[in-house]
Amino acid sequence: MTWQQDAFVHAEQEAPRESCGLLINYQNEDKYIPCKNLALHNDLQFLLDPLDWADTEDKYGKIHAVIHSHPIGTEHPSEADIISCKRSNKTWYIIGLKTKRWFKFKPTDKIETL
Numbered sequence: 497m498t499w500q501q502d503a504f505v506h507a508e509q510e511a512p513r514e515s516c517g518l519l520i521n522y523q524n525e526d527k528y529i530p531c532k533n534l535a536l537h538n539d540l541q542f543l544l545d546p547l548d549w550a551d552t553e554d555k556y557g558k559i560h561a562v563i564h565s566h567p568i569g570t571e572h573p574s575e576a577d578i579i580s581c582k583r584s585n586k587t588w589y590i591i592g593l594k595t596k597r598w599f600k601f602k603p604t605d606k607i608e609t610l
């Protein structure tokens with residue numbers, strides 16, 4: 497399975513909660529690492545477990561991207577997503593579970609909110 501497939505399966509398993517995970521490179525292969533979503537309203541937002549982040553970094557080194565799902569609505573980032581992306585200084589991917597589309601953005605991208 498590709499990391500995109502792994503991430504999509506995780507998103508399906510977590511629904512109606514938002515799933516979240518990290519993209520790393522291990523032995524020259526991109527790999528999706530599923531993480532826990534600690535948000536109180538985890539159907540509408542996500543808070544990636546900082547322990548999962550730290551463990552992943554310890555084990556695999558550089559975090560290449562942050563991935564989360566939108567079980568409802570579209571793959572388009574929310575205002576909070578755009579702010580958190582800038583804060584994380586990482587590339588982000590959003591999986592639209594309903595739309596089956598992906599949205600990729602970087603902290604430097606100018607994105608119009610809906």
Ligand SMILES: [Zn+2]
Pocket residue numbers: 541564565566573574577590
């Ligand atoms: Zn989001």
